[in-house]
Amino acid sequence: MTRLPTPWEVICLQCDWLVSEGYWTMAVAVLMSVVFYLRPSEALGLRRCQLIPPLANGVEHHARWTVILHPMELGQPSKVNQWDDSRLLDLSDHDFMVPLLETLWQRASGPDSPVFEFTYQQWRNQYRRSGLALGLHDLGPPTLYGLRHAGASLDINLGRRSPLGVQHRGGWAQPSSMRRYQKAGRLTEQLHYLPHGAQLAAARCASGIGNIMSRRCRS
Numbered sequence: 001m002t003r004l005p006t007p008w009e010v011i012c013l014q015c016d017w018l019v020s021e022g023y024w025t026m027a028v029a030v031l032m033s034v035v036f037y038l039r040p041s042e043a044l045g046l047r048r049c050q051l052i053p054p055l056a057n058g059v060e061h062h063a064r065w066t067v068i069l070h071p072m073e074l075g076q077p078s079k080v081n082q083w084d085d086s087r088l089l090d091l092s093d094h095d096f097m098v099p100l101l102e103t104l105w106q107r108a109s110g111p112d113s114p115v116f117e118f119t120y121q122q123w124r125n126q127y128r129r130s131g132l133a134l135g136l137h138d139l140g141p142p143t144l145y146g147l148r149h150a151g152a153s154l155d156i157n158l159g160r161r162s163p164l165g166v167q168h169r170g171g172w173a174q175p176s177s178m179r180r181y182q183k184a185g186r187l188t189e190q191l192h193y194l195p196h197g198a199q200l201a202a203a204r205c206a207s208g209i210g211n212i213m214s215r216r217c218r219s
Contacts, residue, residue, distance in 0.1 A: 005153035006146055007187045008034070009202035010139065010194075014130040016205045016212050023126050027213065028100050029116050030127065033147035034154070035094050036067050036087045037170040040123070040144040046115040048108035051101060065089040065101045082171055091160055096210035120144075138193040157187065 011034060018027040029043050052066040069085040089097055104115050116123075124144055131142040152170055155161040167175060191199055205212060 005150040005187065006139065006142065007191050007202075008150065008154050009191065009199075009206040010136065011147070011150060012205035012209045012212070013134060013198070013202040014127065014136075014142065015209065017130040017134055018126060019212055019215050021126070021130075024213075024215065025104075025116055026118060026123055026126055028104065029123065030144075030147060031097065031100070031209075031213070032067075033144065034151040035089065035097055037148045037151045037166075038067075038069075039148055040120055042069055044114075044116055044118075044120055044123070047111065048105060048113050048115060049111040051105050051115065053102075053105060065098065085171060087169060093160065096213065100213055135195070135198065139190055153187065 011030065015027040015030055018024070018030070032038055033040070033043050046067070050068045050071060052068060054064055055062045066089070067087045069087065070082060071084055089095075089101070108115060127142055127144055131137070131139075136142065148170065152166045155166055155169075156163060161169065163175065166172075191202070194202065
């Protein structure tokens, strides 16, 4: 059995907590994991050279930010032996990510500089702390790996991508893997586990995630 995907509203609520606690870059990593379907190891392994800014006067796919996973020159393929996996920031719903990617790109000192400088354990610990602090225990322990699945579920349930499109974006080998993400009703069910106040707060965070992430922390 697979863990149910975390609702987007809950993820935004947790990001708001991370930012308020001074973990802005961890919140960005959470959102990138959802938007780009990243495994934790892929997020933590990102280097500046893997964040490709859009061309100033680019058209179509050249006008969007791109993340290149497993570039051949780094010598490490994906779990399914893929190289040079390009994932575009191609949905208008994700435009709030543009200034976040710009900030990460500008902060890195050189092409081989890591985008994120915290460890997996540090990231996991703070993400779990957010769940405890926000009283999300009825949803089960939050997991970083589940963020990738949350992104796929959200895109399918909102009709933003086809199951085949999600499969290609996430690098899943089998179409049968998509069945687990067609659970729109289960996402709504999980929100019912939250107290009414938490539901309202989560909805506010989802609608204002761009403003939340515009806050910069020094850590």
